[in-house]
Amino acid sequence: MIMLSARLYFLLLVAVHAQLPVGTVTTTLAEVADGVFFQAFTNESVTEILVNAKNFVLSREAWSVYNVDNPYRLTRDILIRSAFETAGQLDFQFLSGKVLVGQGVTVTLENLVVRNIRKLGGFSLDFFGG
Numbered sequence: 001m002i003m004l005s006a007r008l009y010f011l012l013l014v015a016v017h018a019q020l021p022v023g024t025v026t027t028t029l030a031e032v033a034d035g036v037f038f039q040a041f042t043n044e045s046v047t048e049i050l051v052n053a054k055n056f057v058l059s060r061e062a063w064s065v066y067n068v069d070n071p072y073r074l075t076r077d078i079l080i081r082s083a084f085e086t087a088g089q090l091d092f093q094f095l096s097g098k099v100l101v102g103q104g105v106t107v108t109l110e111n112l113v114v115r116n117i118r119k120l121g122g123f124s125l126d127f128f129g130g
């Protein structure tokens with residue numbers, strides 16, 4: 001298990017800035033409880049998540065409510081992107097079977113380097129099923 005220092009917690013701020021589209025959520029460093037990415041991802045009104053941390057690690061605890069037998073059912077298109085010009089990192093912590101992507105739904109990862117997404121070789125992403 002990866003332990004984060006007290007300074008490396010994440011906060012999601014609902015974007016009300018004029019340059020961000022409605023339904024956008026921004027992630028940033030702050031001293032708050034972990035699992036906020038999960039809250040944004042599972043909020044049906046959020047269509048874009050802007051990762052504002054250079055090295056973002058998904059929370060195992062937050063995603064523990066979903067598994068292969070009971071995945072989160074994603075029914076909307078979602079864009080997850082880095083706020084930086086150079087790619088940010090998104091660490092999936094080898095989590096698997098957490099999200100079932102619905103028919104015709106698109107998950108877009110933009111300007112992100114994904115880490116720890118597969119335990120074994122292959123072409124799919126363990127976190128997502130479809």
